[in-house]
């Protein structure tokens with residue numbers, strides 16, 4: 596099968612012919628239909644996060660079940676599925692107390708192949724690593740059933756793919772991690788796929804004021820179209836002061852969709868006393884965030900959010916229903932569709948920053 600392989604940090608992905616194994620028990624072979632290109636993938640290309648190489652990136656994906664392994668009763672060939680990095684074991688403390696996105700993923704519990712098993716992905720004798728248990732920049736994927744959810748086959752694959760990471764991350768950060776109150780004031784830093792989804796989450800939850808912050812004018816326009824009530828260019832040096840003045844003391848909830856030291860700190864600085872900053876974007880390994888300690892006396896809070904605190908098997912079908920009802924816009928988040936050969940263009944465009952989401956489509 597054709598796949599985009601990362602062999603060297605900061606180098607273009609190479610389109611290669613890769614072999615994929617048959618499903619072992621509890622595994623599912625999925626034909627990839629659409630895969631979004633997410634900023635987290637870029638972090639690994641740029642070496643901000645480390646992964647064993649060579650690896651097939653991609654983790655925002657929808658496809659169709661081709662074949663199921665032994666013991667798989669939840670899915671059958673022909674089912675439309677969305678993949679999620681939040682694979683769950685269903686029996687650890689975190690899973691059982693309702694936080695499966697934080698599953699302990701004990702290797703003893705059969706979620707992963709062992710070293711003695713045949714590799715899932717390989718090229719002749721070389722092992723190709725699987726990324727976040729998905730590796731969706733490939734024509735086929737071999738995924739544990741607990742990283743898949745069966746979804747409505749009527750929805751286009753590109754939109755379904757975006758539900759698989761960006762939409763769930765942004766929407767979930769607002770609705771599930773922060774659980775914002777109706778009538779509150781919200782600010783979202785970074786208006787790409789995740790930020791625009793957070794803005795929509797705030798709109799759906801009944802926020803009174805939603806302030807979008809970005810450096811790119813076209814993204815701020817999109818933010819307004821997706822529910823923001825105010826838009827501020829992040830290039831202004833007095834960004835924090837601006838937000839504090841326009842809200843008379845700061846926002847109730849802020850969301851940093853970018854995961855950069857500066858934006859995470861700004862997210863904290865713009866919340867009012869008693870407010871909560873939620874860091875949604877993936878912060879590069881080793882980066883330390885500095886916060887003004889006095890803010891804690893004002894009961895300001897800062898918290899992380901892992902993939903929108905998802906329980907994806909129940910959340911994603913609900914988000915898809917919101918889309919079908921027209922309350923969640925996803926069509927407009929699909930900025931361009933490319934074939935797998937165009938994958939490096941997708942990353943170049945991401946670095947330039949003008950697009951919400953590029954989606955790789957497969958036949």
Ligand SMILES: [Zn+2]
Pocket residue numbers: 633634635636654655760761
């Ligand atoms: Zn992602």
Ligand SMILES: [Zn+2]
Pocket residue numbers: 683684685686687688689690691695697698699700
């Ligand atoms: Zn678990």
